[in-house]
Amino acid sequence: TGRPYRLAHPELANLTSIARGGPDNPTPYVEEIIKLKPDVIIASFVSLDVVNNLQEQTGIPVVVLWPSSDDLNKFFEALRIAGKVLNREKRAEDLIKYINDIIQDIKSRVKGVSYRPSVYVGGLAYKGAHGFESTSGNYLPFVLLNANNVASSAGNGTFLVDKEQIFLWNPEYVFIDALNLNLVMNDIMKNPEFYNAIKAFSDNHVYLVWPNNFYGTNVEIVFINCYAIGKVLYSDRFSDVNIREKANEILERFVGRPLYDVLAAKFGSLVEPLGVQR
Known part of the structure; x- marks a missing residue:
């Protein structure tokens, strides 16, 4: 696939599968998650009902991220929440600054273009x-x-x-x-x-x-x-x-x-x- 994080980290393929994926409302494998004994569950693109049921069934806090690329403020918010939960706040802020620098560079390059x-x-x-x-x-x-x-x-x-x-x-x-x-x-x-x-x-x-x-x-x-x-x-x-x-x-x-x-x-x-x- 075109997922660079998987290409960069092939070891991720060896991790236990903890949900059925898909474009519409993935289904968590509750028993597998409980076996892994995580301190926190991070979920994304799931309904509130799924989140509430998962938290109730596992007794483990669930943090929901909505990293929308169409709204950079929401994307940055998701990065900051993930950074706080994972104790990687500096990494989140460094990445946000890098993204803002890229956007500024791109916009400055096309500013005043006479023909589009x-x-x-x-x-x-x-x-x-x-x-x-x-x-x-x-x-x-x-x-x-x-x-x-x-x-x-x-x-x-x-x-x-x-x-x-x-x-x-x-x-x-x-x-x-x-x-x-x-x-x-x-x-x-x-x-x-x-x-x-x-x-x-x-x-x-x-x-x-x-x-x-x-x-x-x-x-x-x-x-x-x-x-x-x-x-x-x-x-x-x-x-x-x-x-x-x-x-x-x-x-x-x-x-x-x-x-x-x-x-x-x-x-x-x-x-x-x-x-x-x-």
Whole structure:
């Protein structure tokens, strides 16, 4: 998967499974949790009923985190709560400062840009795999870069749009989520005329982005995608950024290991055109 923390720490796979995961209300394995005798249980993306039942059945305090990437204040609050519970408050504050520094750097680079080309991201995963029609009106890398997202007029969140609408939007640049690249490529092979009629494809302005969602958002990948997209859209403003070095810096700060080469081997290199004209 695209979860860098698992790639950085493969030993996590050896830990006891304590819940059935999934996009909708995971189910805790109460008996397994009791056997482990934790001092505290940290839960996320679960209902209040599940939390109350878990606390009542185990007799162990449950701390709930809601690390929303759409609201950085809530994300920072979740980090601070986790830091306090785990006695890692300095680590939480250091990470928050680093995130704020990254955001400030990205925003300062795109400030005053005179021309913002139209962009579209496709192939976003949402409760399963989807093709080119799966997009987002507030795709976070586009938001941070103040990019001209053609799908922003269709609403927020991840959703499916009609392919005819994408044709009408006719974006100048297209970015495809690597997680569903195979679905998009298969559709390109079946419908080359449709894709060739879109400016981004005819101009060879189609690029890869790494998947940053796996139920929750891996924000380190969001920032890596930001710098990669920035180098594509505003090359003069990001000319000093070496994407491999920047990605490794970000990954080391978040998960403790430079994983660019591992992720590039798994999903593909960033910044380079995919070369999908047909």
